[in-house]
Amino acid sequence: MARLKEKFFPFFLISPSVLIILFIITFPLGFSLYVSFTGYSLLTPGSMVFTGAENYITLIRDPVFWQSLKNTVIFLTIGINTELFLGLGIALLLARELKGGRILRTVSMIPMMFAPILVGFQFKWFFNDQVGMLNNLLYTFNVIQRPIIWLIRRDLAMFSILVGEIWRGTSFMIIILTAGLMSLPKDPFEAAEVDGASGFQKFRHITFPLLSPFIFIAMAIRSLDIATAFDIVQIMTGGGPAHRTELIWTYVYRVGIVDTQFGLGSAMSYVTVIISVGFAYYLFKQLLKTRR
């Protein structure tokens, strides 16, 4: 009996967590897989009939779906690289011994604490063509005579959204990378000093390799975040005008929730869930290798 108890003890500890995840995440996901094979629409009663792969064929033929997938990839690529570049640069500044360093490091967390929806509103306003701070600044310093319509032109709108996303995300990068830099051992640097290595050589051959696990985890978490970006885009442009800034999740929202085509919406979200979980699977497999 005692042996049996011992054997089931870990399951007893784990089961509440797993049950909640099954109920809130796995089960609904399974249900939406079923819905994705039906023509279900909230406004049409009795429309939850099996239609086979029809939804999936519709979305493969939908140019907007492909456009939004492409936009998401561009958004992710530019976003994650800029965040890493800025984050590493600022972390290198903050990890030094400097006056008020602790305060600066704490302050660098502030953007991360902003809700994405707040960031969306904040930058929607910052880039507003009538009363926005940016146009106001440009006007005051006579750079422009007429307001620039940031959130309407495709490139400018994408740029504006990226600024918001990067503003919040860089903060997270800074925290992880600063902590990483400060935890590095001192000896290799002292040895390099003796050998007369330059600052860049030290960075290239000591800092960067030692820091790489931190870079990896920061990039893993952030790229999953950016790939599922919704709030900021939804608030700033809503994917528009005319799908110009449509990302995959704003499009799923438009089709599934605004147009209430649950079936088609589920099919779209399913395709993207598989991509994003597959991506996460690859990342965490790598991480687990070092852990176990």
Add this chain to the structure above:
Amino acid sequence: MLTKRGKEYIFTFLAYFVLILMLIPALWIIFTSIRPEVEVNAYPPVWIPEKLTLEKYQQAFFSSGVGEQTVPVRDYLKNSLIVSLGSAGIALVLGTLAGFAFSRFGFKGKDSLFLFVILSRAVPGIALSLPLFMLFVRLKLLDTLGGLSLVYIAYNIPFIIWIMDGFFREIPRDLEDAAQIDGCTKWQAFLKVDLPLCAPGLSASGIFAFLMAWDEFQLASVLTRSLSSKTMPVGLLEFTSEFVMDWRGMCAMAVIMFIPAIFFTFLVSKHLIKGLTFGAIK
């Protein structure tokens, strides 16, 4: 060639400069919330305010709501606090227990179960919003604080397990054994030896769970309907209508939303960085 001292000055200056630049958007929100209406929408822009006013904060908390269109910030704040603190607390307890089990016991299928739990975090909220909505309607969980909390608990558990598993793994087992030889039960050893050593992990994952629930908008916007469960991020939308936007009111609410987040984070900031990196990487 610069002296070492000169270089230090330049780097210090750069650090301060970059961080101030980063904070400008946040400071501008605070600034706007206390400016008079006419200045916010003025063109050409007004940079230096004539006078400051707390009018919007008064409206947010003490408005009667009669005759004027105001947003019931007080109710949303209450809902947000209940949901965020409640879900973070429960997720922390459940996730810590599970993390402990994953780190200390070997059993069949452990690695797959661990991966399953972690990967469930990668499912974006919006993919779940449709089926969860239908499920919650059926179970009468729609528009309840309990229903929303349950969702946030499920979303936070994987991250907490990940961090806590990393921490428990680093604690030498001998410590626990020694405690048991001294007469502690297994349970007492867990509470008195393991848990205190994991304080950084607990505070880091706790604050992240809190912030996630505090900031979440997408699921809350689908799963809440009325005053009885709407949270602050959803309430924020009410400052926008089709033609006008109450920027100042929104900024005031943003500041109110921001204060608890900053308070809790700074409270544990000493542990935060250590907890996050140590638990996530080791």
